[in-house]
């Protein structure tokens with residue numbers, strides 16, 4: 001099959017006018033001007049004409065479980081209060097509600113151009129009821145061991161179903177100890193051993209809030225008091241930053257995907273220079289919580305690529321990565337449209353160890369494509385970022401998808 005468009009955005013940021021892609025099975029086997037490809041065979045041609053064809057976007061931090069929480073929790077003065085509110089909200093939802101939420105999340109992602117998502121999955125009890133997603137989902141099993149909501153047995157059964165089901169689904173699985181304030185150092189060590197043994201990816205929330213940093217640096221504050229009352233062992237607090245605490249425990253590797261990193265001490269940058277983890281920034285969630293400025297420039301200067309995520313709709317309005325960029329670039333004016341576009345595409349793929357496979361249009365990449373209308377002759381990366389409509393063409397894994405009506 002050949003897909004053609006007036007503009008094709010290749011993986012390296014090159015713009016290919018009157019371009020075409022030959023897809024065989026689920027893979028792009030050729031990308032060249034249409035005139036060079038079309039004469040070679042009688043293959044089916046889908047000519048999108050007046051369109052910009054881009055690799056599908058990669059959302060590197062999301063929680064589809066909370067898709068129906070949109071607008072329910074207004075911004076709180078305290079991160080700890082927000083945690084209490086979302087914990088209360090979770091109890092009001094049934095397994096059926098969560099399955100529907102996840103399904104709505106798939107559609108919201110596809111309708112905004114995302115074809116791959118790193119989804120933190122906190123509800124293993126719903127795994128037996130899920131059907132195959134129409135896009136690539138990396139299910140990162142969330143783990144908490146202070147006052148865990150589920151018994152070990154339920155969590156294990158859910159994880160068993162997940163492992164079985166995802167063998168046939170697009171995407172993969174990973175492990176997500178929630179954060180050092182809810183997952184013990186012992187749990188982090190188990191995760192590291194398990195990830196080493198199975199080659200699974202790991203993602204964790206880190207240095208997200210001022211209250212988390214205060215808890216680890218000084219052994220005090222609202223989050224400290226809240227968790228101490230819940231019975232958390234607090235002897236790991238008061239010794240240094242949360243990043244240094246994790247780094248010194250020896251569990252973290254350069255493959256780990258760290259969401260947020262909003263509150264860093266000066267010595268943390270040296271740790272990042274040595275450890276070189278993968279970092280995900282969630283711009284609108286960042287503003288929702290009123291965090292201090294994310295240190296994008298310093299991380300980039302160190303050669304650390306930053307991927308983009310939406311986080312959940314408990315602290316955001318949509319799963320649209322274009323909206324994340326439109327919001328973020330008010331704060332980082334140095335970045336060009338193509339750099340932002342790479343953050344929406346290849347940086348997320350790199351975080352998932354899918355570089356060259358996802359988030360790019362090139363020979364050998366998987367055929368995950370989205371098309372948007374051309375509006376004038378200005379920068380085509382800018383046009384993608386500024387587009388507000390759903391893509392009028394979506395391909396995932398070599399198959400054309402029809403988006404569901406609302």
Ligand SMILES: [Zn+2]
Nearest residue numbers: 205259311312
């Ligand atoms: Zn999150």
